[in-house]
Amino acid sequence: MHEVSVKTERKTQVVDITSSVREALGEKVDGAAVLVYVPHTTAGVTINEHADPNVARDLEMSLERIVEDGWPFKHWEPGDENASSHIRTALIGPQVVVPLNGGKLALGTWQGIFFCEFDGPRSRKVLVSVLR
Numbered sequence: 001m002h003e004v005s006v007k008t009e010r011k012t013q014v015v016d017i018t019s020s021v022r023e024a025l026g027e028k029v030d031g032a033a034v035l036v037y038v039p040h041t042t043a044g045v046t047i048n049e050h051a052d053p054n055v056a057r058d059l060e061m062s063l064e065r066i067v068e069d070g071w072p073f074k075h076w077e078p079g080d081e082n083a084s085s086h087i088r089t090a091l092i093g094p095q096v097v098v099p100l101n102g103g104k105l106a107l108g109t110w111q112g113i114f115f116c117e118f119d120g121p122r123s124r125k126v127l128v129s130v131l132r
Contacts, residue, residue, distance in 0.1 A: 002128040008120035012064055012088075014056035017045075017126060018112040021105070024128050028103035031130035037095040038126055042085035042119035044092035045126065050112025063088045063118070085118035092116050097131070 002024035006015055021036060038045045049055045066088075073083030096113065099106040107113070115126055 004126040004128060006115045006117075006124045006126060008115075008117040008122055008124065010060075011085075011118070011120050012060045013117040013120055014059050015115045015117065016050050016053075016056065016112045017115045018050060018105075018107070021113050021126075021128055025105075025130070029100055029130055030103065031100055031132045033097050033099045033131045034105065035095060035097050035129045035131055036113055036126060037129070038115065038124070039094070040089075040124055042082055042089055042117075043122075043124055044089045044094050044116045044118075045096050046092050046114050046116060047096050047098070047107070047111050048114055049110045050114070051110050056114060059114075059116075063091065063116075067091070082119045088118040089116070100130075 004017060004020045004024050006017060008015065025034065036045050048059065067084045069084045075083040075086065
């Protein structure tokens with residue numbers, strides 16, 4: 001298992017971690033696929049277009065509008081009102097599986113792997129495992 005560190009700067013931030021995942025795996029990987037997993041309840045991971053950084057910003061904005069912070073949530077801890085972060089994470093999910101082709105990530109031309117922060121800024125970790 002490999003670990004990728006991610007440091008976020010905003011409460012909601014979508015970060016392209018494709019190159020970090022590739023770097024963690026090394027030159028050529030022996031396996032069928034790679035599992036990219038986020039062990040946090042207020043952050044997730046997804047695959048989307050990485051050619052245009054505005055796609056990530058649009059995703060951030062859309063998730064903030066779909067699940068707004070001001071709702072009367074039942075999960076509430078003084079100083080840590082993050083129920084919306086948990087819900088956004090549930091919508092995105094904690095993992096993606098990427099097939100390997102010739103030892104390389106078999107992502108489409110425009111695809112990238114994105115870490116999705118919903119309770120930042122924080123220092124987080126992403127776990128990367130080769131599936132055989």
